[in-house]
Structures are given as C-alpha cells and as structure tokens.
Amino acid sequence: MRIYHGRIVSFEDSSSPKEYGYMAVGEDGKIISLSQEKPDAEGELIDYSGYLILPGFVDAHIHLPQFHRRAMVSDSLLDWLERYIFPAEMKFSDGEFARKVSREFFSALLRNGTTTAVVYSSSHREATEIAFEEAAKTGIRAVIGQVLMDMNGPEELLTTPERAVNDIRSVALKWHGFDGRLFYAVTPRFAVSCTMDLMKAASNVARKMGLYIQTHLSEQMEEIMEVKKLFPGFESYTEVYLKAGLLGEKSIVGHAIHLSGRERRILAETGTKIAHCPSSNFFLHSGVMDLGAQERFGLTIALGSDVGAGPFVSMFEVLRDAYYANAMSPFKAFHLLTMGGARALRMEKRIGSLEVGKDADFIVVNPEPLAGTRDDLEVLLSRLMILGDERNVTATYVQGRRLWPS
Ligand SMILES: [Zn+2]
Structure with missing residues (x-):
C-alpha cells in the first residue's frame, strides 16, 4: 500500500x-x-x-495521426482536411512511421496529465493495431478506433463496408477490454466521407460486439450544407446518424455545435454523449458550442482537445478555451474535464x-x-x-x- x-x-x-x-x-x-x-x-x-x-484528465476527442499537424491555418474545415490532414494521415500506411508517432503521442498525453484518451487513429488497420500496442506499453487508459471513409477522400484512405467490418472485428477482438484499460471505438469520420451503407455496417458491428462509436457532428455550416446535399431525404444531420444506427449510450459525437432543439432531443433520447472541443472550434472558426442549451436537454458533456484542429495537447489549455466559450466556475470546468469524461465513457464507477x-x-x-x-x-x-x-x-x-x- x-x-x-x-x-x-x-x-x-x-x-x-x-x-x-x-x-x-x-x-x-x-x-x-x-x-x-x-x-x-x-x-x-x-x-x-x-x-x-x-x-486524471480525460481527453474525449483526439486524433493521433494529426499530432504533428497542429496549428496549420486554413480557410475552413473541409479545406484544412484536404490540404493538410489527408496527406498527413496517408503517411500512416508506413508501420514504422506509425509506431514512432504513436510513441510520441502517448508520451505527450501522459506528460500533460491525460490519463484517459478517446483516440481517432488513421484509416489503416495496421497503424490502428500499432496504436493499441503502444498504448498498452505505456499503461495509459484509451479508447481507440480506425477512421472509416468510403467517399469524398483520397483513394488510399477509402475502404468498403465489408473491409471496414473485417478490420474492426479483427482489431476489436484482440484489444477491446484489454487489461480493463483499452477499448475499441467504431469510428466513421463523418457523414461527408461515409455512405449510409458504411455507417450502417459500422454501427451493426459496434452493437454486436459492444464497442464504442465516435464520429463528428455539426462542426461547421459548410459541412452541414454538404451533408444536406449528400443525404437529401433527411430533416437534419443528426437524423442521418440516427438512421445509420450510430447514436446511443456508447456513442460520442465531437463538436455538435449547430443543432436544432429537435436534434438535441434526439441526442438526449438516444443517450448520445458530446465531446466539446473549444480550442479546435476557435482555431477553425467553427462557432461556439452553447453549453447551457446542451445541458437544458440533459446531455452529457466531456471535453476534447481535438488535436490537430485543436492546437493544444494540454487539457489545461482546453479548459481555458472552454471558459472563453462558455463562462463557468473553475470547479465546473474541472468537473467536466474529469467526471464529464468518465460519464461520457460510462466509466464513472471506475474513474473520473x-x-x-x-x-x-x-x-x-x-x-x-x-x-x-x-x-x-x-x-x-x-x-x-x-x-x-x-x-x-x-x-x-x-x-x-x-x-x-x-
Ligand atoms: Zn476531430
């Protein structure tokens, strides 16, 4: 003792x-x-x-392959993805490179006081396995998932619903629940880069295997307009995810800034959690999430760095931006960072x-x-x-x- x-x-x-x-x-x-x-x-x-x-701090939304692509100024989310992020993520087809960055990434998290991280890997199965291996070596607590896309991205990063399901199964079977510390999150990037078939296949396998689900929702107006074009039959962005089966108690959506009351109700009724990423939202000029409006619907809020759109690995710096976005007491800010994160992961009986x-x-x-x-x-x-x-x-x-x- x-x-x-x-x-x-x-x-x-x-x-x-x-x-x-x-x-x-x-x-x-x-x-x-x-x-x-x-x-x-x-x-x-x-x-x-x-x-x-x-x-320990909980970072509920962070991208491993974007670790070295922080602070790349750009015109908009979609422009930033194409100019900087897709090329950066393509490099993770090289296992040795993926291992080197994974090591640097997890050691930076620990140095900054993050004990639990919810991580987007790249679109590569091998790089995702390497991320799990390196996380296991450090002893950190993490939820990790391979990013899925099957449209509107470079060919090298696209998958198919069948391949995605195979990749998820093989990695999750090995790592989901490892040592009570590592878990798998099914990770469709967002509706702009995923067909309904891919999202449905992904949510099915998540439900069957009891995995987490993470994705991005309503970060920027341009993105929302794009989703309206791609999925014309739907009332809202949130309803695309509802139809795809991506919402639920073990689902965490990043950002969720521009929402109607109806969308907030759907998120609340399905038990979906929100990763609020204020530093990223300021950096990409995405807008300011209205914390009070989310809380009025009873939504669970965690905080995320969203590195690399968020420039800071330190959750202290994310706290500062959370305060600038929505005035709150330091007690509440630290509560969101610790208990909020634990609740979003349904781990509040173990950590937080x-x-x-x-x-x-x-x-x-x-x-x-x-x-x-x-x-x-x-x-x-x-x-x-x-x-x-x-x-x-x-x-x-x-x-x-x-x-x-x-
Ligand atoms: Zn993100």
Whole structure:
C-alpha cells in the first residue's frame, strides 16, 4: 500500500469539490481511503506537500495521426482536411512511421496529465493495431478506433463496408477490454466521407460486439450544407446518424455545435454523449458550442482537445478555451474535464474522481510557476484553468502506477 500526501481535490459535482490530505492506494491500483489525517496503516508515504493531487484528465476527442499537424491555418474545415490532414494521415500506411508517432503521442498525453484518451487513429488497420500496442506499453487508459471513409477522400484512405467490418472485428477482438484499460471505438469520420451503407455496417458491428462509436457532428455550416446535399431525404444531420444506427449510450459525437432543439432531443433520447472541443472550434472558426442549451436537454458533456484542429495537447489549455466559450466556475470546468469524461465513457464507477474503490488515476500538479500558490482553492484552480499547461504537471499515475515521469 502507498499513502499519498498533498492537497487532494476531487470534483464529483460541479459546485463543491471535496478536499483531503491523504489518499491510500492498494497494490491493485484502487483507492483504499481518503482522509484529512494520516491513516493509521503501514505503507510507503509519498509526500507531495505543496502540490495538488487531481483526478486524471480525460481527453474525449483526439486524433493521433494529426499530432504533428497542429496549428496549420486554413480557410475552413473541409479545406484544412484536404490540404493538410489527408496527406498527413496517408503517411500512416508506413508501420514504422506509425509506431514512432504513436510513441510520441502517448508520451505527450501522459506528460500533460491525460490519463484517459478517446483516440481517432488513421484509416489503416495496421497503424490502428500499432496504436493499441503502444498504448498498452505505456499503461495509459484509451479508447481507440480506425477512421472509416468510403467517399469524398483520397483513394488510399477509402475502404468498403465489408473491409471496414473485417478490420474492426479483427482489431476489436484482440484489444477491446484489454487489461480493463483499452477499448475499441467504431469510428466513421463523418457523414461527408461515409455512405449510409458504411455507417450502417459500422454501427451493426459496434452493437454486436459492444464497442464504442465516435464520429463528428455539426462542426461547421459548410459541412452541414454538404451533408444536406449528400443525404437529401433527411430533416437534419443528426437524423442521418440516427438512421445509420450510430447514436446511443456508447456513442460520442465531437463538436455538435449547430443543432436544432429537435436534434438535441434526439441526442438526449438516444443517450448520445458530446465531446466539446473549444480550442479546435476557435482555431477553425467553427462557432461556439452553447453549453447551457446542451445541458437544458440533459446531455452529457466531456471535453476534447481535438488535436490537430485543436492546437493544444494540454487539457489545461482546453479548459481555458472552454471558459472563453462558455463562462463557468473553475470547479465546473474541472468537473467536466474529469467526471464529464468518465460519464461520457460510462466509466464513472471506475474513474473520473478520487473516491474509495475507484482506480487511482491521478495527477500531481505543481501550481508554481504559472499559477502561484494560493490558499483559496477556487483562486488556485482559476489560475490553473487560465494559465496552466504541461509545465504544471509533475507526475501522472494510472491505476496507482506512475507512468510519467517513467
Ligand atoms: Zn476531430
């Protein structure tokens, strides 16, 4: 058993965080106790006095092959995809290259305090398997999926419904549920690049195998107009996904900015979750997601970096942009980042907060030099939310194991 000492803060709800001085973690990586006083038990004491200990960050939407394509300014989402992203993703047909970037990617996540990531791989089965292998080696928690497209993209990145189903089956059979940490997400890129046949085949296999589903929804007006052209019989973009069977309790849609009330109702009724990616939305000038409107429909919101449209791997920086997009208290922002992410993945019984019985996924944060030390928790978290970045992360633990620094 190990006993961690520091300013331990957990965000079970969005208004009143819990604070402790000591956290005991068992050999199985689960939290045994949380207390103000040092527990009366034998165990190695790890002293993080002067540091904050927070639940690990959940990045609910990030693209591995776009890691080195951040900050590429462009006219629009569709233009950006064609000019920079499709060429970058084509390089992942080279396994050695895919392995090198996967390593850099997962180590950057851990260095930034992300303990759980929901990842879009490239359109290649081999590169997706490599992503799983590298994630397994690091010990990070991740949901990963091969991006599917069968129209409106370069030939090399296109698949067919049959091939897609075979690829999903073979990789998911091996990796979905691995070590209780790695899971598979069926990942059609978005309706602009997928036929109805492909989306239906993908959602079928997801349902049969109990896999997650992730895709993009209503990010930009130009994209929405394109979907209207491609799927003329539908009332809305959301209804295309409804018909395709892509919405449900284990589905996460990225962005979901420009929605009607009817679309929000469909998302809520199907239990679909939203990955809100404010840094990406500012970068591509996609619009500002209305958090209050989503919450009025009872939708579950997680936060995503959306690297590479989002320039920042650090979820501290995504928090700052979430605050600029929708004013909120630092308590609520950290709640969305941790519990929101866990709920979106339906993992709230295992991760998302520091509670007895949960997995010890946590990070050690040094408030200096960016935020200064303050006694008042709200002030301290406010400064971290606006000024924080990877320099504030001192250590990252998953299931009680220190993964960074390794
Ligand atoms: Zn994305």
